[in-house]
Amino acid sequence: MKVAIVLNTSWNVYNFRMNLIKALQEQNHTVYVVAPVDDYTHKIKEAGCIFHPVKMDSRGANPIKDFALFLELRGIYKEIQPDIILHYTIKPNIYGTMAAASLKFPAINNVCGLGTVFLQKGIVSSIALLMYKIAFRFPKKVFFQNHHDYDLFIEKKLIKKGISDVIPGSGIDLTHFPPMAFQRNTPFTFLLISRLIHDKGVIEFINAVKQLKKSGLNARFQILGAKDPEHKRGIKTEIIDEWITSNTIEYLGTTNDVRFFIKNADCIVLPSYREGTPRTLLEAASSAKPIIATDVPGCNNVVENNYNGFLCELKNADDLALKMHNMSVLTDKEIETFGVNGRKKVEKEFSEQIVIDRYLKSIAEFNR
Structure with missing residues (x-):
């Protein structure tokens, strides 16, 4: 079969979908990847995929650009003539699905997360709901x-129950993120791994850090992730620079391999407003690190309060500061137990193999 995989970045394909691609290739499927060109495109080609570049702006909605995306994807699909198309992320899910439907190609979609638009009600949210309902x-x-x-899609009648299912996020490669031996840093080290945008709770993290420093807590506070000031909800570069120069946080930049930074942290923090299933938390739990995250959809799938970490209130820097303080004063045994519990949870519920098997089963249904 010809299987097309459509995503908003080549980076996303390489980091989150390569094991699925390998599994498809092992079953003698020809894999086509449709994504924008970036630094990871050559790695996808080297893996034996047939690559088709596409222009795709993941920042916000622009009717002209989005219609152009629909036409471009339609042209690519017409050229490929795929047997099945796998869509991930918002724009491929909407415009890719419409393009596939116009040519009568079957598609499997993956709602990786609902994005900023679903966090607030308004005309943009209403349009997004309508687009999902159509696509x-x-x-x-x-x-x-x-x-x-x-449940939200079913409740709002955006989709039929019969074609919907829940999988454990993108899954996690348990061998790539093995449990790390327990160690406790002096001072205790908190690490936030995220793009620097408001909806990841970065401002709440900063405000919590300021509180903790004022109270005299001896700890290190780190942020690992890309600056994204052009994003609609991005944080301005000058604000981030002020956090760095004032020693509020240690900014670690970006990396191609988060394992080194996870290893050297005592606790991973993600005060996000909403997620699909956050990859950084799966990586942390798989690595046997305790977690603090918001009690919101996605985050509370991975974190069980007082089992493998703490859940804090949404957009509440005071509560986040309290949970961070409480984590820092736990005994070595309590912290290690949180980490062990997190690893058990991902082994049981979030193994990447679970996700791959579900995809292979669904794809096989189109090959009968």
Whole structure:
């Protein structure tokens, strides 16, 4: 079969979908990747995929650009003539699905997360709901990464129950993120791994850090992730620079391998407003690190309060500061137990192999 995989970045394909691609290739499927060109495109080609570049702006909605994306994807699909198309992320899910439907190609969609638009009500949110309702009449299967998003789509009648299912996010490669031997840093080290945008709770993290420093807590506070000031909800570069120069946080920049930074942290923090199933938390839990995250859809799938970490209130820097303080004063045994519990949880619920098997089973249904 010809299987097309459509995503908003080549980076995303390489970091999150390569094991699925390998599994498809092992079953003698020809894999086509449709994504924008970036530094990871050559790695996808080297892996034996047939690559088709596409222009795709993931920042916000622009009717002209989005219609152009629909036409471009339609042209690519017409050229490829795929047997099945796998869509990930918002724009491929909407415009890719419409393009596939116009040519009568079957599609399997993956709702990786609902994005900023669903965090606030308004005309943009209403339009997004309408676009989903139109597009999601056509896919043969839609995977959701948590039950909250699944329930929302069913409740708002954006999709039929019969074609919907829930999978454990993107899954995690348990061998790539093995449990790390327990160690406790002096001072205690907190690490936030995220793009620097408001919806990841970065401002709440900064305000919590300021509180903790004022109270005299002896700890290190780190941020690892890309600056994204052009994003609609991005944080301005000058604000981030002020955090750095004032020694509020240690900014670690970006990396191609987060394992070194996870290893050297005592606790991973993600005060996000909403997620699909956050990859950074899966990586942390798989590495046997305790976590602090917001009690919101996606995050509370991975973190069980007082089991493998703490859950804090949404947009509440005071509560986040309290949970960070409470984590820092736990005994070595308590912290190590949180880490062990997190690893058990991902082994049981979030193994990447679970996700791959569900995709292979669904794809096989189109090959009968």
